[in-house]
Amino acid sequence: MSVRGVTRAAVARVRATLLGWLSSVGAVVDAVAAWWIERVLCSPAYLTASVSVQKTVGSIRDWRVWPVLAEWIRAVARAVWRVVGPPVRDAVGWLRHRAPGVVWRGLCWLARRVPRWIWRATFYAFVGAWWVLSRTVRWASGHASYAGLVRQMDDDQRHGTAKRLREEWARMAALRSVLVLIVAVVVALVVTGVANKIGTVTAAVIVSGVFALVGRVIRSTPAGDDHGPEVIVHSGPDEPFPIADAHTRAEAADAVARALRTEGVDLRMVGEAVRQGWGWEVPVILRRGTPSQVVDKLAALETTLDLPAGGAMASPDRTRRARVVIRLAERDPFTGLSAAPSRPALPLVSRSITARLHVGSVITGEPLALGLLGVHGVVIGDTGSGKSSTLCTLADAVTDCADATVWDLDPAGTGLDVLADSIERSERTRAGIEDALADALALAEVRPHLLREMGMAGREWVPSPEHPAVVVFVDEYPRLSNAAKEMAVDILRIGRKARVSLLLASTEATSDTLGDAIADTTALKILHACRHADVRLVLGPSMLGEGWRPDRLNPASADSPEDAGCGYVYAPHYRDPVLSKFRPVSDEDTAERARQRAPHRPRVDAVSWEAARKRRHSNESGFTPGKSGRHRAALALPSPRSGEPAPLDRMAVADVLAAFGDDERVWTVDLLARLAGRHERYAEWTPEDLADALRPLGLSPAQIRQDGRNRQGYHRQAVSDALSRSERG
Numbered sequence: 001m002s003v004r005g006v007t008r009a010a011v012a013r014v015r016a017t018l019l020g021w022l023s024s025v026g027a028v029v030d031a032v033a034a035w036w037i038e039r040v041l042c043s044p045a046y047l048t049a050s051v052s053v054q055k056t057v058g059s060i061r062d063w064r065v066w067p068v069l070a071e072w073i074r075a076v077a078r079a080v081w082r083v084v085g086p087p088v089r090d091a092v093g094w095l096r097h098r099a100p101g102v103v104w105r106g107l108c109w110l111a112r113r114v115p116r117w118i119w120r121a122t123f124y125a126f127v128g129a130w131w132v133l134s135r136t137v138r139w140a141s142g143h144a145s146y147a148g149l150v151r152q153m154d155d156d157q158r159h160g161t162a163k164r165l166r167e168e169w170a171r172m173a174a175l176r177s178v179l180v181l182i183v184a185v186v187v188a189l190v191v192t193g194v195a196n197k198i199g200t201v202t203a204a205v206i207v208s209g210v211f212a213l214v215g216r217v218i219r220s221t222p223a224g225d226d227h228g229p230e231v232i233v234h235s236g237p238d239e240p241f242p243i244a245d246a247h248t249r250a251e252a253a254d255a256v257a258r259a260l261r262t263e264g265v266d267l268r269m270v271g272e273a274v275r276q277g278w279g280w281e282v283p284v285i286l287r288r289g290t291p292s293q294v295v296d297k298l299a300a301l302e303t304t305l306d307l308p309a310g311g312a313m314a315s316p317d318r319t320r321r322a323r324v325v326i327r328l329a330e331r332d333p334f335t336g337l338s339a340a341p342s343r344p345a346l347p348l349v350s351r352s353i354t355a356r357l358h359v360g361s362v363i364t365g366e367p368l369a370l371g372l373l374g375v376h377g378v379v380i381g382d383t384g385s386g387k388s389s390t391l392c393t394l395a396d397a398v399t400d401c402a403d404a405t406v407w408d409l410d411p412a413g414t415g416l417d418v419l420a421d422s423i424e425r426s427e428r429t430r431a432g433i434e435d436a437l438a439d440a441l442a443l444a445e446v447r448p449h450l451l452r453e454m455g456m457a458g459r460e461w462v463p464s465p466e467h468p469a470v471v472v473f474v475d476e477y478p479r480l481s482n483a484a485k486e487m488a489v490d491i492l493r494i495g496r497k498a499r500v501s502l503l504l505a506s507t508e509a510t511s512d513t514l515g516d517a518i519a520d521t522t523a524l525k526i527l528h529a530c531r532h533a534d535v536r537l538v539l540g541p542s543m544l545g546e547g548w549r550p551d552r553l554n555p556a557s558a559d560s561p562e563d564a565g566c567g568y569v570y571a572p573h574y575r576d577p578v579l580s581k582f583r584p585v586s587d588e589d590t591a592e593r594a595r596q597r598a599p600h601r602p603r604v605d606a607v608s609w610e611a612a613r614k615r616r617h618s619n620e621s622g623f624t625p626g627k628s629g630r631h632r633a634a635l636a637l638p639s640p641r642s643g644e645p646a647p648l649d650r651m652a653v654a655d656v657l658a659a660f661g662d663d664e665r666v667w668t669v670d671l672l673a674r675l676a677g678r679h680e681r682y683a684e685w686t687p688e689d690l691a692d693a694l695r696p697l698g699l700s701p702a703q704i705r706q707d708g709r710n711r712q713g714y715h716r717q718a719v720s721d722a723l724s725r726s727e728r729g
C-alpha cells in the first residue's frame, strides 16, 4: 500500500473513533437529560415544590405586613431620631455657626503669634549657634586649661615651666584645631548630604532648629519678651447675650440663665433646653420667690435676649411651683397652621360633639382639641384680634358633627354667614335674636323633663343625630338687648344638662359689657389680644402672674395680621398658660364645606321643639309664669283665634319661606308636603297648624288659581313682607 493509502486509512480510523466517542457521549447526555426531565422536572414532588416556591415568592411580594413593617421601621427611625436628633442638631448648629468662628479665631490667633514665634526661633538659633561656636573655639584654643597656669608660672618667675606649658598648649591647640576642623568638615559634609536629600531650606530649618533648641536650653526667654499671655475678654462671665447666638442646648440654657440673673431672678438651676422649630423651650428652677418674678420680667427678657415683641413666654408648672418653662419664640410658632381644606379627609358630618374637636394648634406642637358638649364659652379680644374668625372655626368644627346643630346670632355683623348652608338658625335683628334665645332657653328648660320619655339614661341629654345638641354662637354679645342678655345668662345657668350651650364673643369683659356672671359660668374661656383688666376679670387677679398674658399679644392691623387668631385657652384639658392659635378661616373653602354638609345636617328634634313651643306659649300666656315670662312683651303677638297672645314661631316661618323655593304662590296642600320633607316636626301638620303658625304675622290663606283650579294657599311675598314687618316692630 502506498504512503497516501496508509495516511487515508489512519485518518479514517481516527475519525471513526472520534465519531464513536461523540455518539457515546451524546447517548449518555440524552439519557441523563431524559432521566432529569422524567424523574425530576416532571415528578409530583418537584411540581409541588415549584408551585409552593412560586406561591411563597408571590405572597412575600404581596405580603400585607410590608406596610406594617414599613411603619415599624419609620417608628423606630423616629424613636432613634428623638434620641440622637438633639445632639446631632447641636453638632450641626455648632458646625454651622460656631466652627467657622472657631477656625477664624484660630487663624487670627496664629497670625498674631507666628511673627513672634519666628522672631523667638531666630533669636534662639543665633544664641545657640554663637554658644556652640564660642565654646568650640574656646575648647580648641585650650585657653581655659592653660591660660591660668601659664599666667601663674610667669607670676612665680618659673619661666622654664611656663615655656614648657606654652609649647604644650600650642601643640594641644593645634591638635584640637585639627580635630575641630575634621569634625566641622564631617558635619558640613553630612549636612550638605542631607540638604541634597531633603532640600537646602529644610536642612537649614533643621540646623536652625537644633541651634534654636540649644539656645532655648541655655537661655529661657529672650530679653524684652517677658510679658504674660494675652487674654482677650469678650464679655464678663455673667454678661447676657442674644438667644440668636445660642446654637446648642447648652448655649441656650446659658443665655437664659445669664438673662434671668441680669434681671435679678434668683435661679437654682436651668434645665435642659429643648430646640423647637420656632426657638427654644428652657425650664428653669427658682431658688426663691414666685413664678410671677419671671412672668413680670418677660418684656425685659425680650430686650436682653434680643427677641421679637411678645417672643418671651413663661408657663409655671402647676405641679412644681419652683419650675417655670420659658419659651423663646424667635419666629412665628404657628407658621404651618393653615385653614382647613375644602374637602375634608373624613366622610361628611361624621364627627360627634361628644368628642374633642381639633380647632387649632398649641405652641407645644400639639393640636388644640376642645370639648364643646354642654360647654358654654366666651371669646374675649380687642377688635381685630380674631374673635369672629375663632367663632367661625369653632362653628365649622361643630357643623361637621352629626349630633349638634348650630344657631348663629349676631346683632351687628355678618356672623357665620360663610357657613350659612350648614346653620340651622341665623338671626341678625333684635327681635329675631330675642326669639332665638327664648327658643334656646325653652329647649334648655324642657329637655331635662323629656329624658325618660326619650329613653335617655342619666340626668343629661344624650345627643344623637335624631336629638342633637344645640350650640348657639353669639358674636358682639355686648350689643344684645337687655332682654336677650337676661335670657343668655339664664341659658348659661341651665343649658348644660340640656346640651344647649352658648359661645359668646365680646371685645371687653367688664361687667358693663359682658356682665359679672358670664366669665364665672363659662367653662371655656378664650382670650385673644385683650386688655390687662380683661384677663383679671375673666380668669381672676392672680392669673396674670401665672403666665396668662394675652395682653402682650397684638390684634391685626391694617397691613399685618400680627397675633390675630392667637390666644390663651382656659378649658378642660387646658389649664396651663400656653399660647394657642385657632385655624384661620378660608371663606371659599368654608362655604364649600358648608354646602357639602348641608344635606346631612341634623335639626332640633320635633319632640323637644314642640315641648319648647308649648313651654314658651304657656309662659307667655301667663298660665305657668316662669323665669322667661318676663320676656313675654318682646316676643308675643296677638292671636286672632284665641284672643290670647300667641308666640311667633320664627323657625316655622323660616321653613315656610324656604318651602316656597322659587314659587311665588303655593297651595296649602303642597306647602305642607314640602314642609314635611324638610323636617319631621311638620309631618303631622294640618292646614290649621300652618295657619296657626302664620297667624301671628297677620296672615291667613288666600284663594290661589293654578292650572285652572282654585285652592287655598299662600303668597311668598306676603309671608316675607309680614316677617320683615314683625322684625322691625
Ligand SMILES: Nc1ncnc2c1ncn2[C@@H]1O[C@H](COP(=O)(O)OP(=O)(O)OP(=O)(O)O)[C@@H](O)[C@H]1O
Pocket: 381, 382, 383, 384, 385, 386, 387, 388, 389, 390, 507, 556, 561, 564, 565, 566, 581, 582, 583, 584, 585
Ligand atoms: N387664626 C387666624 N389666622 C390668621 N389670621 C387671622 C386669624 N383669625 C383672624 N385673622 C385675621 O385677623 C383679622 C381680624 O379678624 P376678625 O374680624 O375675626 O377679628 P375680630 O376680633 O372679630 O374683629 P372685630 O371685633 O373688629 O370684628 C382678619 O383680617 C382675619 O383674617
